[in-house]
Amino acid sequence: MNLALASGLLLALAGCIAFYLASPQQRWRAAPLPARPARLAAGVLLVAGMAALCQALQPLTAIYVLLTWVMLLLVLLPYLGALLTLRRGA
Amino acid sequence: MRSELIRIYKAVHTWTGILTGMALFIAFYAGALTVFKAPLARWASPPAFTEVAAVPLADAPALIAATLAVRPETARDFSLNLKLDEHQPARLSWQVRDPKGDDHDSFSVRHYAASMGADGGVSVEEAQPSKLAEFIDVLHRVVGLPADTDPNRWFMGVVAALYAVALVSGVIVLLPSLVKDFFALRVGKNLKRMWLDAHNVVGIVSLPFHLVMAITAVGFAYHDGIYALQNKMLHGGGLAAAFSPRAGGPQDAPPRDPAAMLPPAELLARVQALAPGFEPERLQYAQVSGPRATVRVWGHDATAFSPRFSGGFVALDPYSGKVVNTEYLPGQQDAPHATVSSLFALHFGAFGGTPVQWMYFLLGMAGAWLFYGGNLLWIETRRRKVPRDGSGMPVQRLDTRLMAAATVGVCLGCVCGISLSIVAGKWLHGQVADLGSWHRYSYYAAFSGCLAWAFLRGGARASVGLLWLAAMFTFAIPATSLLGALVPALGLWAHPAAATLGVDLAAAAGGLCFVWMARATARRVHGGPADSVWSARAPAAASTSSGKEAAGGAADEVEDGVATAASTR
Amino acid sequence: MSASSVPPIRRDWLAKTLAGVLLGFTLAIGCSGVFAWLADGMQMSVRAQLAMWMVMPIWLGVFSGVYFFRSGLRAWAWLGGANALVFGALAAAQWL
Numbered sequence: 001m002n003l004a005l006a007s008g009l010l011l012a013l014a015g016c017i018a019f020y021l022a023s024p025q026q027r028w029r030a031a032p033l034p035a036r037p038a039r040l041a042a043g044v045l046l047v048a049g050m051a052a053l054c055q056a057l058q059p060l061t062a063i064y065v066l067l068t069w070v071m072l073l074l075v076l077l078p079y080l081g082a083l084l085t086l087r088r089g090a
Numbered sequence: 091m092r093s094e095l096i097r098i099y100k101a102v103h104t105w106t107g108i109l110t111g112m113a114l115f116i117a118f119y120a121g122a123l124t125v126f127k128a129p130l131a132r133w134a135s136p137p138a139f140t141e142v143a144a145v146p147l148a149d150a151p152a153l154i155a156a157t158l159a160v161r162p163e164t165a166r167d168f169s170l171n172l173k174l175d176e177h178q179p180a181r182l183s184w185q186v187r188d189p190k191g192d193d194h195d196s197f198s199v200r201h202y203a204a205s206m207g208a209d210g211g212v213s214v215e216e217a218q219p220s221k222l223a224e225f226i227d228v229l230h231r232v233v234g235l236p237a238d239t240d241p242n243r244w245f246m247g248v249v250a251a252l253y254a255v256a257l258v259s260g261v262i263v264l265l266p267s268l269v270k271d272f273f274a275l276r277v278g279k280n281l282k283r284m285w286l287d288a289h290n291v292v293g294i295v296s297l298p299f300h301l302v303m304a305i306t307a308v309g310f311a312y313h314d315g316i317y318a319l320q321n322k323m324l325h326g327g328g329l330a331a332a333f334s335p336r337a338g339g340p341q342d343a344p345p346r347d348p349a350a351m352l353p354p355a356e357l358l359a360r361v362q363a364l365a366p367g368f369e370p371e372r373l374q375y376a377q378v379s380g381p382r383a384t385v386r387v388w389g390h391d392a393t394a395f396s397p398r399f400s401g402g403f404v405a406l407d408p409y410s411g412k413v414v415n416t417e418y419l420p421g422q423q424d425a426p427h428a429t430v431s432s433l434f435a436l437h438f439g440a441f442g443g444t445p446v447q448w449m450y451f452l453l454g455m456a457g458a459w460l461f462y463g464g465n466l467l468w469i470e471t472r473r474r475k476v477p478r479d480g481s482g483m484p485v486q487r488l489d490t491r492l493m494a495a496a497t498v499g500v501c502l503g504c505v506c507g508i509s510l511s512i513v514a515g516k517w518l519h520g521q522v523a524d525l526g527s528w529h530r531y532s533y534y535a536a537f538s539g540c541l542a543w544a545f546l547r548g549g550a551r552a553s554v555g556l557l558w559l560a561a562m563f564t565f566a567i568p569a570t571s572l573l574g575a576l577v578p579a580l581g582l583w584a585h586p587a588a589a590t591l592g593v594d595l596a597a598a599a600g601g602l603c604f605v606w607m608a609r610a611t612a613r614r615v616h617g618g619p620a621d622s623v624w625s626a627r628a629p630a631a632a633s634t635s636s637g638k639e640a641a642g643g644a645a646d647e648v649e650d651g652v653a654t655a656a657s658t659r
Numbered sequence: 660m661s662a663s664s665v666p667p668i669r670r671d672w673l674a675k676t677l678a679g680v681l682l683g684f685t686l687a688i689g690c691s692g693v694f695a696w697l698a699d700g701m702q703m704s705v706r707a708q709l710a711m712w713m714v715m716p717i718w719l720g721v722f723s724g725v726y727f728f729r730s731g732l733r734a735w736a737w738l739g740g741a742n743a744l745v746f747g748a749l750a751a752a753q754w755l
Contacts, residue, residue, distance in 0.1 A: 009445065025274040057442070058421055060428065061395045064435070065442040067298065068449045074295040075456050078275040082288075085277050094668050098726050251719060258723035305715045316711050319688065324695045325707055332703035417705070426705045433712060 008052030008062075009069055015045030016073040020081075027081030046070070099262040106256035108468055108493075111461040112500040113249045116234035117307075118461065119504055122454030124230045125439055125447050126596075127223040127399075128177070129589035133571075134220035134515035135176040137583045144174055145181040145206050147354060153182050155349050156212035157204040158378075164202075165380075170354055170373040176585050177219055180205060194231075194238045196224055197526060221526035222515040225533070226508060231310070234504060234537075236530060240314075247311025254304035260293055268294070282470045289463040292456050299453050300460075306437040343381040351378065351408040357385060360411045361404055365419055367391045371401065375408060383408050384415075394421030395441035397431035458501075465497040469623055476621045486623045494549025494623040496541075502556040503540030505604075507533035509563035509597070516570045516582050536563070550615045550626045557608035564604060567597035666729065674731025682738035683721030687714040689745035696752045 020026055022038035032038075046066070053062035123130065145153050150170055158165055168184035180203030188198040201217040229235075232242040233249055264271075272294070275287045293300070321329040358370055370389040377383050386403040396402045397418045405415035417427050435441050439450030474484035514532040515525070522528050540559070544552040571594045574582030584590070620627040691710040698706050721738065728734035 005442075005445065020273060023273045025272065027275065056393065058394045060432070061393065061441050064395060064432075065446055068439070068442070068446055068453070071296045071299055072449045072453055072456075074273075075292050075453070078273045078291045079288075081273075082275040082277045089277075092668070095727065098668060098670065102726055251722065254719040255723045258720075259726075305719065308719065309712055309715045313711055316688075316714055317707070320691060320695075320707065320710055323688065324692045324710060325703065328703060329707055332707060426701055426709055430705065430708045430712060 002056050004052050004055035005057070005065075008049045008054075008056065008066075011045050011049030011052055012066060012069055013073060015042045015049060016070055016077065018042035018045060020074070020077040025078075027078070027085050096263055096266065099259040103256055103259040103263055104468065106252040106259065107461075107464045110249045110252045110256065111465050112497065113233040113246075114253055115458050115461045115501050116504045117230055117246070117249075118454050118457040119501075120226050120230035120234070120508060122451045122458065123508065124223075124227045125450045125454065126589075126593065127227055128175075129593050130226065130512070131177040131220055131223035132175055132585060132587060133590040133593040134222040134512070135585075136220075136519050137176075137585075144179065147172070147181075149206065150181065150354050151349070151351070152210065153204060153206050153212065154351070154375075156206060156210070157182055157214065158348050160212060161202075161204075161214060162379075165348065165375075165378045167374070167376050170375070171371075172354075172358075172373070173371045176587065176590070179203075180217065183217065192237075192239050194240075194243065197221065197228065197237065218525075220515055222512060222529055225511065225526070225529040229504075229508070229533070236534070243311045247308050250304055250307035250311060254301070254308065257293070257297065257300050257304060261297065264290060264294060282467070282473075285463055285467040285470050289460060289467055292460045292463070296453055296456060296460075300457065302433070302436045303457075306433050309433070345379045346381070346383065346409065348378045351383075352411050357387065357406055357408065357411060360406060360413065361387050364404065364413060364416070365391065365422060367393055367421065368402075368404070368419065374403070378408060391420035392443060395432065395435035396420050396438075397423070397427070397434055397440075399434070399438045399440055401440070402431075462497065462501050465493060469494055469497075473622055484621055486621075491548065491623050492545075495544040495552065498549045498553045498556060499541035499544030500537075502544075502553070502560055503537040505560045506540050506556065506563050507535075507537040509560065509567060510536045512597075513563065513566045513570055516574065520581060548623075550622075550624050553624075554608055554612045554615055557604050557611055561601050561604035561608060564597050565601035568594035568601075669730040671731030671734070675725050675728060675734045678728075678731065678734040678738050679722035679725030682735070682742055683718045683725065684714075686721055686738060686742050686745060687717035689742060689749060690714075690717050692749045693745060693752075696749065 018033070018038050019042035021028060021033045022035045022042065024032055026032050050062060050066055053065055056062075057065060154168075154170070157168070164184050168182060170182055171178050171180065174181070182204040184202050186200045186202065188195070188200075191198045201219055202214060203217045204212055204214045206212050228238050231238050232246050235242040235245065261268075271287070271290070273291065275284075275291055277284050317329060321327055325332070354373055357373065361368060361370055368389050368391045370387045372388040374386040374388060375383075376386070378385075384405050385408040386405050388401050388403045390396055390401045397420065402418045402420040404413060404419045406413055416422055417424075418431070423431055439446050442449075469490045472487055472490045474486055476483060511529045511533040514528055518525055518528050518532075540552075540556050543556065546552075547555075570582055571584035571590075573580060575584040584594075614624055615626045618625060691713050694713060695706055695710045698709070701709075725734050725738070728737065
């Protein structure tokens with residue numbers, strides 16, 4: 001995996017985490033992050049991630065990779081949250 | 091939206107979901123593994139198979155000429171392989187299809203390979219490549235049925251169409267609470283809430299992935315029929331000519347001498363000049379002695395998506411080196427071709443290399459979980475809880491008990507069957523004549539055994555044992571490789587390649603997941619609330635007579651349940 | 660207007676399902692025909708592929724949405740009308 005692809009995926013990961021933590025349904029922290037700044041940060045990170053992916057891939061392929069990655073992360077993050085809830089409860 | 095419509099679509103979602111959930115589980119579990127079809131095929135290829143001396147690419151023209159001299163019929167279609175591995179060790183290979191077989195039946199295809207000795211003599215042999223990966227792909231393509239035939243694919247198409255309706259109806263049902271509950275996964279006392287959240291978060295977030303899968307799967311099922319219909323109605327019968335413009339041609343042309351073809355290195359140089367980022371893997375020659383000789387140079391472009399599962403290609407005239415077709419060249423397609431190719435690429439995860447393959451693997455597994463969870467939700471919704479007045483343990487409904495047994499039996503049966511079938515690829519090699527069929531036998535033996543056990547013991551009791559069995563069979567995959575590496579005398583083997591070690595590591599991780607699930611399920615079955623189909627504390631038997639519990643057996647319970655239900659009516 | 664004046668939505672499972680599957684399919688084929696006619700300049704081999712693939716989203720979309728109709732009769736009437744329109748346009752295109 002080349003550097004541009006890896007950094008694009010990492011930036012998108014950070015963006016997805018910010019987006020998740022801004023949700024009232026997040027289960028990682030005691031309280032969600034302030035919604036507006038966190039979502040703005042998420043947007044900026046995702047755009048930056050897309051820009052990095054475009055260095056490694058053609059634009060349409062970069063969109064497909066970003067969409068696939070975001071779908072997977074947004075499925076996994078709530079499940080991690082549920083696991084954390086169970087841990088704390090135990 | 092009117093709440094009436096929500097209720098209607100809830101019924102639609104329930105019915106389409108419950109009818110297709112288990113078939114879709116198999117399609118997605120096998121499909122997630124099919125992402126790694128090539129590593130699986132390499133994992134299962136015996137070392138004896140790879141001991142063919144590889145002919146250097148520079149000697150390829152001599153190899154082609156010598157092969158065509160002994161097997162002239164091969165001129166119709168053969169491949170020169172640039173990337174040799176455990177599964178495809180021969181430089182030159184070709185396939186012969188059973189003329190009576192189905193077009194999609196990849197199982198009855200015979201494979202041949204040609205190699206050249208030091209003296210320049212050519213030897214042609216029938217290769218027996220492992221059919222393991224192909225078998226898992228067939229399970230994926232026809233939702234667990236044994237062969238990729240027209241009727242089986244049409245059945246898969248019905249499943250896929252209902253799956254599409256289930257997706258849309260599920261979103262409609264969820265619309266009122268979509269924004270409020272986005273990301274919600276509330277674990278706690280309310281089990282129905284938890285299963286609903288666990289189901290919704292996967293379904294909503296990966297909806298685009300699932301819509302692509304549903305639409306492409308229906309297309310794969312019915313494209314032959316739709317093309318035939320459109321050919322008559324819209325295209326004036328011109329489709330065959332449009333799809334293979336280089337077929338036909340002058341019949342009386344004198345046969346050409348393949349020795350006059352440009353050497354592969356020259357052809358590859360032309361492709362390199364045309365598409366610097368394209369990495370060729372295979373040269374597929376067709377009709378080389380005819381007037382319409384072509385060579386398709388197959389490969390991948392790391393920066394673009396591939397039009398097909400096995401990559402994309404550029405077609406050349408092998409005599410002049412002239413490029414005749416770039417419509418399927420990754421990264422250089424026009425908008426209409428890129429649109430069609432996107433559908434294929436998005437179904438197969440044929441873009442972004444290994445990282446995206448892993449993403450597709452996990453999204454596929456999440457899909458299997460979506461359908462499994464859907465069935466659990468159906469059961470939980472119909473659960474009979476202990477009444478507050480303390481009037482004793484209720485008998486769970488017959489349909490929920492049968493559904494619990496079927497869900498556990500089919501889903502874990504598929505998991506056990508595939509793992510056993512993979513393991514059989516190494517243990518039975520050299521022991522049986524037709525290993526391809528034995529992949530099928532071992533899968534269906536495990537599958538039907540698990541299913542029968544689930545109905546015999548009931549979903550709750552069977553689930554723990556079957557999860558341990560799934561863990562055992564799955565751990566047997568890396569254990570077999572380890573044995574092969576440590577004790578060569580056993581006749582097993584382990585390839586040192588990263589891809590095949592990846593198969594072993596992924597199986598070890600999968601085994602750990604099944605152990606974790608088995609332990610969690612055991613806690614629930616033996617210690618959780620008894621007023622559920624998921625309790626081994628036999629509510630059905632307990633409610634009738636205390637002595638029955640020891641006898642166990644779902645058959646007894648089912649009859650008891652029916653009798654009790656009838657007597658209370 | 661009182662709430663009771665809104666007629667209930669009839670279930671009509673069989674009628675609606677058949678309308679969605681059958682008329683949805685014919686509508687999708689008709690639409691692909693209109694596309695093939697409009698995209699006349701496109702190379703035939705790819706035009707045919709696009710025409711084939713566009714059948715799936717239209718067919719499945721109609722099949723999925725058919726339960727919004729207030730009754731099975733309305734589903735058949737509206738989808739039948741849409742079919743007549745599309746195939747009428749296709750027939751008219753033959754004369755042009």
